[in-house]
Amino acid sequence: MIELIGRTKRAAAQAETGWTILELALKADVDWGFSCTRGTCSRCRCLVSEGMELLNEPTDAELDGLDDEELAQGYRLGCQAKVIADGTIAVRNKPYF
Template identity: 40%
Template sequence: MVQVEINDESTDAKLGERIVTIARRNAAHIGFYCDGSGICTMCECKVLSGADQLNEPTEVEHTWLTDARLAQGYRLGCQAALRGTGPVQVLTRAEEMRRQCDAVLNPPAGTNAADHLAGLLENIAAINWQHIGRWPFNLLSSINRIGLYSVLWPVTNLNQLIDDTVRVTQRLLNTEPKDQPPSA
């Protein structure tokens, strides 16, 4: 088993598993709209340590993530798979932005909202630039790779998407035990 820490919570994982699969199984705060086809980029995460334990960035990641984001350690959770047995630590984009928003709305002692606003705005701008700055080639590449229908409706299992969304929301609201497995 491989030790993976997602959003400051450790869990066991198997070689070959993708970060998004591990996160969904553990109801971690991560986006997962496109079911791993690599077109929504909601599962973007920052690899804080253990990048050498993951596969190299895929063509999909090079299509959607800027070179600057890749250099900063950002990966798509649906593309980043465990290849080594060493520990891996990631912070999902959803959780990173939740924390940044929280710091703006509820500044830590000794700071004010303005101290944290720039980081949040920089992150929002970088995420948007990934899509706008690469338009329309990122979309055309995805259509070529998975087909127009899959780009227009990427959800392959709507019930699972709803179930996962409810589990993540319950966990964020602390209404579900951390070790409760996803429903089948």
């Protein structure tokens, strides 16, 4: 299960493996910021409060786009963070603006 908290909407959805957080949010009709879908615009930036171990390791785009402190706090890019295992994930969209 994944709890997705967008800018004004939230939803609980099935955390399907192989899907990114952004893909799951859009499928669940949550208003999640995004533009490039390639890890460069950071509009899909989000804070993972539960289930980080169920996601892939940060991609090169995330290592470039997020600073060490953000990564340590649990920030990811929704278009890059992909579900790799079953479990409970909670994530909130937190763009810079």
